[in-house]
Amino acid sequence: MKLTNKQIQFLRGQAHSLKPVVQLGANGFTEGVLAEIESALAIHELIKVKIPAEDREELTLYVEAIVRESKATKVQLIGKTLVLYKQAKEPKIILPKAK
Template sequence: MKKQIQFLKGEAHSLKPVVQLGSNGFTEGVLAEIENALAVHELIKVKVPSEDREELKLYVEAIVRESKAEKIQLIGKTLVLFKQSDDKKIELPKK
């Protein structure tokens, strides 16, 4: 798994955030956007603009839980998520 996470971090490096939480925070609409983006891309970045570290942590936990995606990393306010689709667009290295 460690090898796969390193691989995904490398893949995510050049990505731009596709979803950004707005002033309303983590809403149903945002979750739908995240799920759609994961279905299309498998690996996405989500911008979580929160000045409060605890709030940021709660948002990240909620996003990971609700989207059922895997948290690859959190850099500053940018969360990297991965959820493999049935198509397996991203070929993961062997464990």
């Protein structure tokens, strides 16, 4: 899903008060973690994922893999916290209209 700048700004505001609901463990990005992310996205639509990577390259690889496998949209990355959005079949978050 392609988001406009206005929609991304709106989602950033919505995500501000959220706590991370999924955290990658010592095993990294596993099928279990992917299942948790997909489940959380189906329930909440907008989530934060904590990625305890050692360096920037590792963090970038995790982010790319999570976005690709979950088919979610990356809203932003702050430090080691990734904000993801995936619209549910019955949307809970009403996005501003795209121009």
